[in-house]
Amino acid sequence: STGIVAATPFPAEYDREYVAPVSLGTPAQELNLIFDTGSSDLWVFSTSMPAAQVAGQKLYNPSGSSTSAVLWGHTWSIQYGDGSRSSGTVVNELVTIGGISYASQALEIANGVSAQFSQDPASSGLLGLGFSILNTVIPTSQKTWFDNVLPTLAAPVFTVDLKRAAPGTYTFGAIDASSYAGKIEYTPIDNSNGFWRLQASGYQVGTSPFQPTTIDAIADTGTTLLMLPAAIVKAYYAQVPGSQLHASYGAYTFPCSAKLPSFTFGIGRYRGVIPGAFVSYGRIDATTCYGGIQDQGNLPFSIFGDILMKAQVVVFDAGRTRIGFAAK
Numbered sequence: 173s174t175g176i177v178a179a180t181p182f183p184a185e186y187d188r189e190y191v192a193p194v195s196l197g198t199p200a201q202e203l204n205l206i207f208d209t210g211s212s213d214l215w216v217f218s219t220s221m222p223a224a225q226v227a228g229q230k231l232y233n234p235s236g237s238s239t240s241a242v243l244w245g246h247t248w249s250i251q252y253g254d255g256s257r258s259s260g261t262v263v264n265e266l267v268t269i270g271g272i273s274y275a276s277q278a279l280e281i282a283n284g285v286s287a288q289f290s291q292d293p294a295s296s297g298l299l300g301l302g303f304s305i306l307n308t309v310i311p312t313s314q315k316t317w318f319d320n321v322l323p324t325l326a327a328p329v330f331t332v333d334l335k336r337a338a339p340g341t342y343t344f345g346a347i348d349a350s351s352y353a354g355k356i357e358y359t360p361i362d363n364s365n366g367f368w369r370l371q372a373s374g375y376q377v378g379t380s381p382f383q384p385t386t387i388d389a390i391a392d393t394g395t396t397l398l399m400l401p402a403a404i405v406k407a408y409y410a411q412v413p414g415s416q417l418h419a420s421y422g423a424y425t426f427p428c429s430a431k432l433p434s435f436t437f438g439i440g441r442y443r444g445v446i447p448g449a450f451v452s453y454g455r456i457d458a459t460t461c462y463g464g465i466q467d468q469g470n471l472p473f474s475i476f477g478d479i480l481m482k483a484q485v486v487v488f489d490a491g492r493t494r495i496g497f498a499a500k
């Protein structure tokens with residue numbers, strides 16, 4: 173089988189996150205979830221949550237589904253890189269994405285979430301697309317929906333085609349040859365830590381010469397920005413007049429009137445180009461804009477987040493433990 177769903181950015185002017193529809197239970201309850209290759213829990217806002225933590229999100233109601241079955245004694249608790257967190261209990265449930273169903277998916281029901289989630293009406297939870305080793309359910313960890321449906325897919329892959337300020341797509345079980353230009357360049361991934369972790373071959377700022385250097389990064393649809401080593405970030409903003417490492421934000425900002433250079437990353441001999449316009453994350457006041465490229469700080473790797481993804485078609489190939497990039 174193959175399946176395709178739209179990935180819609182929120183809020184409209186920032187592309188802070190991308191959500192896609194997931195059908196849960198019988199009759200189907202459809203929730204919009206953040207598809208996140210940087211984690212491996214499928215969890216949803218639910219009717220078990222305190223009203224004070226809900227603000228516009230759709231709630232999954234297990235009692236409203238004839239196919240939900242409590243996974244007795246199992247709980248989960250997760251914390252993310254931005255400090256946000258959620259926790260709760262687990263049911264087995266019918267989960268369908270793009271017409272692809274799995275009848276007894278471990279569906280994690282939130283009974284508590286942190287403020288970042290409560291204050292974000294655009295998403296009613298997360299669908300983890302990382303490797304199952306990262307799943308937080310105890311006492312027995314659970315498999316991701318993608319792992320569960322993998323044997324039924326026409327090809328053991330999913331393809332991510334995010335767009336700037338426009339709906340893109342997640343495709344499961346196929347690569348849409350009409351969605352990209354040229355050929356897909358693959359590189360092996362190291363999934364031992366549960367991430368889609370790769371080594372890029374270097375970078376280039378605008379039309380300056382390419383700098384060969386190994387960049388150890390994870391491909392993470394759940395991270396908004398492109399997080400890179402300090403030296404590379406410094407080299408990028410050195411070509412942006414008026415940019416600064418803004419003391420109060422702890423991040424690089426620049427005058428919204430600045431013309432941003434493109435950013436190129438290498439995958440082997442392939443060159444992936446992120447247009448300068450994509451590197452503006454958004455406006456923070458009348459004249460100041462927030463950089464889409466930021467310092468990875470003390471993280472043990474770089475993060476190829478949505479700023480990079482939206483300039484490429486990315487193939488997550490679980491069958492051959494590799495990741496592919498193509499221009500579009």
Ligand SMILES: CC[C@H](C)[C@H](NC(=O)C[C@H](O)[C@H](CC1CCCCC1)NC(=O)CCNC(=O)[C@H](Cc1ccccc1)NC(=O)N1CCC(N)CC1)C(=O)NCc1cnc(C)nc1N
Binds near residue numbers: 288395
């Ligand atoms: C099993 C845990 C799992 C693997 C976990 N994985 C991750 O954190 C990566 C994962 O992709 C998560 C998925 C996010 C979580 C928040 C909700 C949206 C999805 N990514 C991150 O946390 C990267 C940093 N966050 C981000 O990039 C969020 C994404 C977001 C989107 C929408 C709404 C709110 C937040 N963006 C912002 O915070 N923005 C606000 C600020 C603006 N300048 C940029 C946009 C992990 O590493 N946790 C370990 C961990 C725990 N505690 C901490 C402090 N750091 C950690 N890394």
